[in-house]
Amino acid sequence: MIDLGPHGGYILGSYAFTALVLCGLILNAIRDQRAQKRALADLQAGAPAGDRP
Amino acid sequence: MWTRLANPGHFMRWSGALLPWLAGLSAAGVALGLYLSWFVAPPDYQQGETVRIMFIHVPAAWLGVFFYGSMALSAIGTLVWRHPLADVAQRAAAPIGAAFTLICLVTGSLWGKPMWGTYWVWDARLTSMLILFLIYCGIMALWRTMEDPNRAARAVAILTLVGAINLPIIKFSVNWWSTLHQPASILRMGGSTIDPSMLYPLLTMIGAATLTGLSLHLYTMRTEILRRRVRTLTIREAERLDAGAVGLAQARADAVPLGQAL
Numbered sequence: 001m002i003d004l005g006p007h008g009g010y011i012l013g014s015y016a017f018t019a020l021v022l023c024g025l026i027l028n029a030i031r032d033q034r035a036q037k038r039a040l041a042d043l044q045a046g047a048p049a050g051d052r053p
Numbered sequence: 054m055w056t057r058l059a060n061p062g063h064f065m066r067w068s069g070a071l072l073p074w075l076a077g078l079s080a081a082g083v084a085l086g087l088y089l090s091w092f093v094a095p096p097d098y099q100q101g102e103t104v105r106i107m108f109i110h111v112p113a114a115w116l117g118v119f120f121y122g123s124m125a126l127s128a129i130g131t132l133v134w135r136h137p138l139a140d141v142a143q144r145a146a147a148p149i150g151a152a153f154t155l156i157c158l159v160t161g162s163l164w165g166k167p168m169w170g171t172y173w174v175w176d177a178r179l180t181s182m183l184i185l186f187l188i189y190c191g192i193m194a195l196w197r198t199m200e201d202p203n204r205a206a207r208a209v210a211i212l213t214l215v216g217a218i219n220l221p222i223i224k225f226s227v228n229w230w231s232t233l234h235q236p237a238s239i240l241r242m243g244g245s246t247i248d249p250s251m252l253y254p255l256l257t258m259i260g261a262a263t264l265t266g267l268s269l270h271l272y273t274m275r276t277e278i279l280r281r282r283v284r285t286l287t288i289r290e291a292e293r294l295d296a297g298a299v300g301l302a303q304a305r306a307d308a309v310p311l312g313q314a315l
Contacts, residue, residue: 002091004102007167014106014160018113022265025152029273036279043286 061138061278068271075268082261089254097251106164108255111239112262113157117185118223120150120266124192125217128210138274140206141281143213144196145273149266151189158182169233177226178234181219188216202281 004011090108097104124146130139161179162172173179192209199205227236238246245252 002102004105007101007103010163010167011102011105014109014163017159017163018109018156021152021156025149025269029269029276033272033276033279036276036283039283040279040286043283043290 061141064138065275065278068275072268072271072275075264075271079261079264079268082257082264086254086258086261089257094251094254100168103164103167104251106160107251108258110157110160110164111255112259113153113160114182115259116262116266117150117154117157117182118220119263120146120153120270121185121189121213121217122220123270124150124213125220128213128217131206131210132214140202140210141274141277142270143206143209145270145277147189147193147196149269149273151186151193153262153266154182154186154189158186174233176232176234177230178223178232181223181226184219185216185223188212188219192216202284 086108090105094104094108096102124143127139127143127146130136131143158179161182165174166172192212195209195212196205199208224237226232227234239252239255247255
């Protein structure tokens with residue numbers, strides 16, 4: 001384990017915040033695309049969007 | 054060739070084939086960049102281990118500015134050529150650029166506390182980056198206020214171009230004003246002032262972050278195209294149902310004998 005010295009909290013905090021934001025961005029992008037694909041499949045199958053479960 | 058590649062149908066085909074490769078390359082680049090910046094780059098003689106924050110702060114700053122630059126080019130595409138993919142590209146880039154700008158602001162702040170003794174100063178570079186983040190937020194909010202995507206695209210394109218004035222201010226703020234933020238140390242006349250032992254890991258992280266940002270951008274552009282298809286089909290479906298309801302009402306009215314109360 002690297003000794004990060006007295007400012008280790010700031011260093012780890014920076015990397016943790018970056019990881020959090022990037023993971024949020026990626027997961028939100030995946031969730032959004034899945035939702036759009038589902039809505040498109042429903043519409044193309046002829047079911048009105050409002051009738052979806 | 055560009056016109057053909059920028060056709061939404063063609064775009065979905067080539068971007069679908071390219072994305073897995075680009076995502077794989079991004080993941081490998083990030084892994085290599087993290088290895089170099091944590092295990093190969095030495096601690097700085099003044100900053101010590103805190104210099105490791107720079108390996109994420111600088112790529113985030115670059116991407117915050119890069120995505121806004123790409124949005125400004127897309128805005129020209131929307132206003133001049135009214136290209137459908139230009140607005141799609143702009144809309145997909147805004148949250149990614151905003152996220153990287155936020156990372157830049159927060160990591161810069163976390164670096165500033167131990168190095169400068171404060172999380173924040175109203176210095177020209179820091180303030181212009183904060184303004185960039187607020188412009189991103191304003192653009193995303195403006196999109197949500199307008200129902201019609203064509204009207205929203207034009208309004209957002211104008212706001213984006215007005216906000217692009219901030220880009221040279223960000224770049225040259227450290228030269229024009231006396232700032233606490235250090236002047237340019239990578240892209241400058243006379244070459245980089247960073248030692249190669251830190252410069253190459255930093256350049257690797259910048260490259261990897263750019264690939265990651267571009268992969269995300271392509272992915273969200275595909276989602277945006279799907280969203281527009283969903284919207285078009287929903288409107289068509291609503292029109293079809295409306296036409297059906299009108300036809301049914303007309304048929305009922307026709308079925309009632311003349312003079313009979315409805």
